[in-house]
Amino acid sequence: xxxxxxxxxxxxxxxxxxxxxxxxxxxxxxxxxxxxxxxxxxxxxxxxxxxxxxxxxxxxxxxxxxxxxxxxxxxxxxxxxxxxxxxxxxxxxxxxxxxxxxxxxxxxxxxxxxxxxxxxxxxxxxxxxxxxxxxxxxxxxxxxxxxxxxxxxxxxxxxxxxxxxxxxxxxxxxxxxxxxxxxxxxxxxxxxxxxxxxxxxxxxxxxxxxxxxxxxxxxxxxxxxxxxxxxxxxxxxxxxxxxxxxxxxxxxxxxxxxxxxxxxxxxxxxxxxxxxxxxxxxxxxxxxxxxxxxxxxxxxxxxxxxxxxxxxxxxxxxxxxxxxxxxxxxxxxxxxxxxxxxxxxxxxxxxxxxxxxxxxxxxxxxxxx
Amino acid sequence: xxxxxxxxxxxxxxxxxxxxxxxxxxxxxxxxxxxxxxxxxxxxxxxxxxxxxxxxxxxxxxxxxxxxxxxxxxxxxxxxxxxxxxxxxxxxxxxxxxxxxxxxxxxxxxxxxxxxxxxxxxxxxxxxxxxxxxxxxxxxxxxxxxxxxxxxxxxxxxxxxxxxxxxxxxxxxxxxxxxxxxxxxxxxxxxxxxxxxxxxxxxxxxxxxxxxxxxxxxxxxxxxxxxxxxxxxxxxxxxxxxxxxxxxxxxxxxxxxxxxxxxxxxxxxxxxxxxxxxxxxxxxxxxxxxxxxxxxxxxxxxxxxxxxxxxxxxxxxxxxxxxxxxxxxxxxxxxxxxxxxxxxxxxxxxxxxxxxxxxxxxxxxxxxxxxxxxxxxxxxxxxxxxxxxxxxxxxxxxxxxxxxxxxxxxxxxxxxxxxxxxxxxxxxxxxxxxxxxxxxxxxxxxxxxxxxxxxxxxxxxxxxxxxxxxxxxxxxxxxxxxxxxxxxxxxxxxxxxxxxxxxxxxx
Numbered sequence: 001x002x003x004x005x006x007x008x009x010x011x012x013x014x015x016x017x018x019x020x021x022x023x024x025x026x027x028x029x030x031x032x033x034x035x036x037x038x039x040x041x042x043x044x045x046x047x048x049x050x051x052x053x054x055x056x057x058x059x060x061x062x063x064x065x066x067x068x069x070x071x072x073x074x075x076x077x078x079x080x081x082x083x084x085x086x087x088x089x090x091x092x093x094x095x096x097x098x099x100x101x102x103x104x105x106x107x108x109x110x111x112x113x114x115x116x117x118x119x120x121x122x123x124x125x126x127x128x129x130x131x132x133x134x135x136x137x138x139x140x141x142x143x144x145x146x147x148x149x150x151x152x153x154x155x156x157x158x159x160x161x162x163x164x165x166x167x168x169x170x171x172x173x174x175x176x177x178x179x180x181x182x183x184x185x186x187x188x189x190x191x192x193x194x195x196x197x198x199x200x201x202x203x204x205x206x207x208x209x210x211x212x213x214x215x216x217x218x219x220x221x222x223x224x225x226x227x228x229x230x231x232x233x234x235x236x237x238x239x240x241x242x243x244x245x246x247x248x249x250x251x252x253x254x255x256x257x258x259x260x261x262x263x264x265x266x267x268x269x270x271x272x273x274x275x276x277x278x279x280x281x282x283x284x285x286x287x288x289x290x291x292x293x294x295x296x297x298x299x300x301x302x303x304x305x306x307x308x309x310x311x312x313x314x315x316x317x318x319x320x321x322x323x324x325x326x327x328x329x330x331x332x333x334x335x336x337x338x339x340x341x342x343x344x345x346x347x348x349x350x351x352x353x354x355x356x357x358x359x360x361x362x363x364x365x366x367x368x369x
Numbered sequence: 370x371x372x373x374x375x376x377x378x379x380x381x382x383x384x385x386x387x388x389x390x391x392x393x394x395x396x397x398x399x400x401x402x403x404x405x406x407x408x409x410x411x412x413x414x415x416x417x418x419x420x421x422x423x424x425x426x427x428x429x430x431x432x433x434x435x436x437x438x439x440x441x442x443x444x445x446x447x448x449x450x451x452x453x454x455x456x457x458x459x460x461x462x463x464x465x466x467x468x469x470x471x472x473x474x475x476x477x478x479x480x481x482x483x484x485x486x487x488x489x490x491x492x493x494x495x496x497x498x499x500x501x502x503x504x505x506x507x508x509x510x511x512x513x514x515x516x517x518x519x520x521x522x523x524x525x526x527x528x529x530x531x532x533x534x535x536x537x538x539x540x541x542x543x544x545x546x547x548x549x550x551x552x553x554x555x556x557x558x559x560x561x562x563x564x565x566x567x568x569x570x571x572x573x574x575x576x577x578x579x580x581x582x583x584x585x586x587x588x589x590x591x592x593x594x595x596x597x598x599x600x601x602x603x604x605x606x607x608x609x610x611x612x613x614x615x616x617x618x619x620x621x622x623x624x625x626x627x628x629x630x631x632x633x634x635x636x637x638x639x640x641x642x643x644x645x646x647x648x649x650x651x652x653x654x655x656x657x658x659x660x661x662x663x664x665x666x667x668x669x670x671x672x673x674x675x676x677x678x679x680x681x682x683x684x685x686x687x688x689x690x691x692x693x694x695x696x697x698x699x700x701x702x703x704x705x706x707x708x709x710x711x712x713x714x715x716x717x718x719x720x721x722x723x724x725x726x727x728x729x730x731x732x733x734x735x736x737x738x739x740x741x742x743x744x745x746x747x748x749x750x751x752x753x754x755x756x757x758x759x760x761x762x763x764x765x766x767x768x769x770x771x772x773x774x775x776x777x778x779x780x781x782x783x784x785x786x787x788x789x790x791x792x793x794x795x796x797x798x799x800x801x802x803x804x805x806x807x808x809x810x811x812x813x814x815x816x817x818x819x820x821x822x823x824x825x826x827x828x829x830x831x832x833x834x835x836x837x838x839x840x841x842x843x844x845x846x847x848x849x850x851x852x853x854x855x856x857x858x859x860x861x862x863x864x865x866x867x868x869x870x871x872x873x874x875x876x
Contacts, residue, residue, distance in 0.1 A: 221730050221739045228727060232716035237675060238707060239727030240696030 024293065027339035035332045039324055049322040053329070056317020057310035064197040066306065066313045068269070071202045072097075074305035075261035076287025078210055079254045081296035085217070086250040087230035092137055092152030093258050094284035095159030100130030100259020102163045105181055105266040105273040106171065108188040118188040123263050130259020131252040133159060138251035142244040148251070156279075164275040171273075179275040190268030202264040207302070209257065214298040226250060258284070286312075289337050308333060371434040373398040373530055373561040374419075379428035381414055388414040389425070390585040396530070396578075398433075401552060401562045403572045403593070406582035407605055412565050415582070416532055419563075420452045421445040432530070451523020452532040457515050461508040465501055466490040469521045493525050498554055512662065513544030520551065531555065532563045537571060549575055567605075567829075569598040570863065583607055621838065622651035625702075625791050625822035626672070631681030633671045641667035642846040645681070651790065654813065654823040656837030656854075658830060660866050664846040665826045666708055669795050672824070673705045674698045685791060699728050704784035708795040708826070710773075714780040717769035721761050722750040724768045725783050732787075749786075757782040758808070774805035781809055785816060792816055794825045798832060810836060830859050844868045 019025045032050075039046040056062045076093050083090035104126030111118050137155060140146035164179065173182040192198040217223040229236040229243050236243055265283070266273050290308050294300035315329030374396040381389040389411045396402045406412050418425045421439030430437050432448050439445045442452070459468050466487040475485040490503040499517045507515065516536060523531055533552070537545045552562055552575065564576060572579055573593060581589040581604040589604040626649040635641030642664030649655045659665050670676040672683055674695040682691045685701045693701070707713040715724050726746055729735060735746050750764045759778045761771050768779060777797070784792060794813060798806040813836060817823055827833050833840055834854055842850040842865040849871035852862070864870040 219741050219743065221736050221741060224723065224726070224730050224741065228716060228719060228723065231718050232712070234709075234713045235716040235719075235727065237695060238673075238705070238713045239730070240694065240699050241727075241730075242694060242696070 023340060024295075027293075027336050030339050031332050031335035034335055035328060038331065039328065042324070044322065044324050049318050049324040049328070052322040053311070053314035053318040055314075056321070057314030061197055062313055062317060064199055066310045067196055067199045067203055069313055070306050070309035071200060071206050071268075072261050072265055072281075072283040073286050073290055073309050074210065074301060075206050075257060075264070076284045077290035077294065077301045077305055078206070078213060078287075078298065079257035079261070080284075080288050081291040081294070081298070081301060082213065082257065083250055083254040084291060085230045085296045086226035086246065087233055088138075088247050088250050088254075089147075089149040090134070090137070090152050090251060090254050091149060091288075092134060092155050092159075093254070093287060094279060095152070095156040096130040096134050096255040096258030097262035097265070097284055098156075098159045098163050098278050099133040099262070100126035100255070101262025101266050101278055102166065102181075102273050103129030103259065104263025105184065108184045108263075108267045109171075109182055111188070115187045115189070115191070119190060119267065122188065122267055123260055126259040126263030127256040128259070130262060131256040134251040134255025134258070135248065138248045142247055148247075160276065160279055163273075167273060167275050173272070178272075181273040184267050184271045188267060189271060190264060200264070200268040202268045205260075205264075210298045210302055217298065222249075286333070289333055292337055293340055370398060372396060372431075373433060374563075375429075375431040375434075376415070376419065377429045377431070379415060379418060379430070380426050381411075381418060381423075382426055383414075387585050389418065389428075391428070392582070392585070392587045394580050394587055394590070396561055396563060398561055399556060399559050400577040401556050401564055401575055403576035403579045404563060404565045404582065405567055405569070405572055405579060405601060405605060407567060410582040410605070411585040412567075412582055413534065414585075416452070416534055416563070416565060419445070420450060420532060446526055446528070449527070449529040450532065451520075451526060451528025451530070453516065453519040453523065453534065453536060455534045455536075457519055459507045459515060459518060461506075463507060464503065465505050465507065465510075465518050465521070466503040468507060468518060469493075469503070469525050471522075473526060490521060490525065494521055497524060497551065497558070499524075499551060511544075513547065516544075516548065517551070524555075528560075530561045530563065532565070534565045535567075536564070537566065537568065545571075569601055570860075572601060573598060581605055621653040622820065624648040624650050625686060626824060627682075627684045628672065629682045629684075631668070631671060631683060632679045633667055633676050634679055635664070635667050640679075640846055641676075642671075642843070645848050647841055647848060647851070649791065649822045649824045651820050651822050652817060653838035654817050654825055654836050656833040656840045657824070657826040657843055658833045658840055658862055658866060659826075659843035661828055663843045663866075665843050666795070668843070669705075669708075669793055669824075669826055673703070673707070673793060696731070699789075702790045704728075704787065704789035704792045706777075706780050706784050706792070706794045706797055708799070710777055710780050715768050715776055718767050720765045721754075721768050721771070721779070722746060722764040724779055725750045725753055725764075728783065729787060753779075753782040753786055757812075774801045777801055777805065777809065781812060785812060790820075791822045791824070794823060796827055797825065798827075798829070830862055833862070834859065842866055844871065847871075 020029065036046040036050070039049050057066050076097065079093050079096070080090060104122040107125040108118055108122040111121060133155070134152070137146070137148045137151040140151045141148045167181055168179050171181045173180050191201050193201055193204065217227060225236070225241045226246060228239065229241055229246055233243055262278060265278055270277060286308055290301060290304045294304040311329045311332055315326035318324050318328065319326040372395045374394075376392060376394040379389050379392040380387075392411070392415055394404075404412055404415070417423055419430060421442045421444050424440070430439070432450070437444070437448055439448070445452075460471075464487075466483070469490045470486040474481045475489060476482055477485070487503045494501045494503065499521060501514060501517050501521060507518070510518070520531070536548060552564070556562055564571075566572060576593045579589070579591045579593055579596070579601060580587055581591070581601060583605060584607075588607070589601075591601065628648065629646050631645045632643045633641050645668055647655065657665050657668070667676060671678050674690070674693060678691060682689060684690060685698065685703060688701055690698050690701055711717065716727075726735065726749075735742055735749070747764060753759070754761055754764070757778045759771070759782065760775050768776065771779065781797070792813075797809050797813065801809070810832070813823055813825070825833070825836065834857075837854050840850075840852045840854050840857065840862070841848050842852065842862060844866060845868060849868070850865045852865075
């Protein structure tokens with residue numbers, strides 16, 4: 001019966017149906033539909049709210065802000081996806097970003113010299129610090145069998161505490177009421193590109209990193225080996241891939257990217273390391289959501305990263321102009337992820353009308369026994 | 370008296386295979402009915418149809434004379450059928466009682482009444498003499514007990530017809546004897562047992578009646594007391610049983626693999642095997658026989674570098690590899706077809722080419738300084754697909770789209786394609802159809818004739834007898850015999866495998 005229905009549909013309708021059967025597309029449509037309903041129920045005009053959100057995200061200074069915010073979101077998504085794709089559950093992006101950010105900031109603030117020298121040096125320091133911080137949970141797993149999932153997450157709080165202590169008691173800027181370092185000198189700040197109203201050079205850096213990841217996964221032995229480990233660890237070990245050693249390598253790369261992004265947030269955005277600022281922004285977690293939405297695919301991370309960045313920036317404009325709280329953006333992000341995570345598709349709803357499948361009858365096979 | 374179960378003209382076609390071809394079978398109430406046949410004869414397909422796991426293309430099933438149409442296993446359970454699968458389907462972290470009552474929980478005011486379920490499960494267990502503690506947690510129990518839990522699941526739902534799919538494959542001899550006692554006791558309470566196996570000894574000692582399947586057809590329906598193993602085997606294979614079909618003798622060469630006093634620990638910290646010493650020479654196939662769970666798998670994993678040894682040494686072509694990384698072993702000349710082709714031998718979400726590459730991703734033929742030569746990798750994959758007749762779609766498609774036989778060909782092709790002097794083949798033909806089995810046997814013999822050394826583990830005694838140049842028998846973690854296949858019978862092997870005889874590795 002279903003076949004007849006398909007046959008009678010117009011080409012456009014069946015193309016829309018095909019798109020909707022893709023889980024990501026369906027999740028986006030579902031989230032925006034539910035968001036529409038939420039705005040409608042509060043008595044505001046959903047169409048106006050969405051159009052203000054779109055305008056705010058892509059017109060005027062909105063575009064620059066969207067691209068600017070996309071830098072840390074895409075960067076942190078890339079960091080988390082590098083780990084996830086290799087089967088390493090690194091939830092320590094935030095800590096790696098904070099530790100790297102402070103290291104990069106201190107180098108930028110206290111190293112005399114021209115920007116051409118200090119900026120790469122600061123990035124390097126941030127990357128090294130982030131990588132070093134990420135090695136703690138990596139060795140915890142390979143040497144002590146402590147799951148990275150847990151240690152990397154908990155070390156986020158330790159990173160926040162240590163950096164907070166260092167800022168407060170060793171590098172405090174007394175001239176402001178914030179718990180903050182001094183400002184990054186003009187010369188050591190990340191330059192801006194003369195496009196889109198002056199986006200940070202870091203945007204180019206992030207795009208290069210994403211492209212590099214794409215090439216590594218498609219064309220190199222390391223990319224192959226890490227992906228094999230992520231898909232099936234026993235198969236990878238059987239194939240001679242040294243999964244333990246690789247775990248450390250993957251965490252070093254993920255931590256380095258996190259540290260570089262942390263450094264960018266200081267020398268390219270805030271210009272001072274304020275205790276807690278990088279945590280409150282929730283960037284590492286937005287990055288995690290983007291990686292989930294993009295299924296860890298580097299190019300999809302670019303797309304999803306710009307989308308979420310636009311949602312956040314557009315949400316602020318929507319709040320100003322349409323009197324709908326910017327929290328709606330967070331609700332939309334959450335709805336997309338919940339829908340993606342539950343693998344909802346258009347087809348899922350169709351299936352519910354037919355008999356349950358056989359797989360639901362019995363508990364999953366234990367397999368090993 | 371109305372038969373418990375009648376199958377008439379059951380037919381099932383899979384793409385390219387006629388798995389069941391108009392099968393007729395009658396099972397009388399209160400009998401133990403064995404269903405035998407070689408791998409690929411259609412036993413599992415027939416039982417899956419009977420249990421409602423998928424529909425037949427044609428044919429009719431009658432339970433106690435009533436025609437039934439099962440659209441799911443739930444229907445089959447409601448009609449009084451119970452099935453004990455080969456792979457147990459249990460929640461590892463829950464108790465025995467929780468697993469048994471799942472979906473049929475006794476409740477009190479809408480909540481699960483756990484003490485009641487423990488009491489009820491205990492009652493059922495006691496009534497049928499199944500020694501199981503209902504409050505024990507599944508993951509702490511040995512395999513033999515897990516099987517009893519599966520039987521309990523069926524009995525708790527008051528199954529009158531019990532289907533056991535190759536239930537002895539994972540059992541020790543003692544556990545098997547206990548299982549047989551339970552099965553006989555169930556028959557004596559008037560239940561009907563369908564017992565699927567390919568082991569003739571079990572058929573003879575346990576069953577009342579036998580249906581033989583071959584190539585998807587039922588070719589014989591025999592009363593056990595009136596037949597003998599030779600007749601059953603003739604029906605299974607369709608020819609006079611040639612238990613002496615031996616691979617022609619071959620002059621073995623130098624020792625390729627030397628294992629000396631090797632020991633290792635298994636799961637749960639128990640010793641898996643002890644003091645294993647043997648060698649495999651070029652131009653010979655050494656077969657390891659034994660009932661599953663007697664240390665063969667752990668021995669192979671240790672030799673392959675996936676399990677650390679506790680003591681002893683392994684050397685390959687004279688080089689010590691006792692503690693070497695897997696990659697070192699591979700480049701020293703070891704190829705390995707693992708027992709678990711789904712979980713270890715392949716990665717189901719990875720592509721066909723990625724699966725055909727693993728183990729050789731660092732070979733100079735496929736990469737330079739870490740950069741893949743993608744066209745060389747693709748050409749290699751395509752040539753393997755062609756040479757080994759692997760039926761697959763595009764090489765970029767996930768390997769999960771392949772059938773079991775083709776999946777095994779992927780593993781065999783990959784492992785044999787690099788000219789490694791040593792091939793370890795673990796259950797190389799388990800679950801494959803007859804054509805695939807012959808193909809793989811043929812490849813193993815050709816590999817041997819080309820001067821390769823093969824170490825093979827198999828649960829199929831016929832396979833061991835047909836291919837091996839020498840047979841090692843493992844029992845309880847030790848190599849208890851080193852036998853010449855021309856001087857041993859299946860029955861003789863059985864004595865060693867069950868621990869009834871042993872003469873030590875050098876005997």
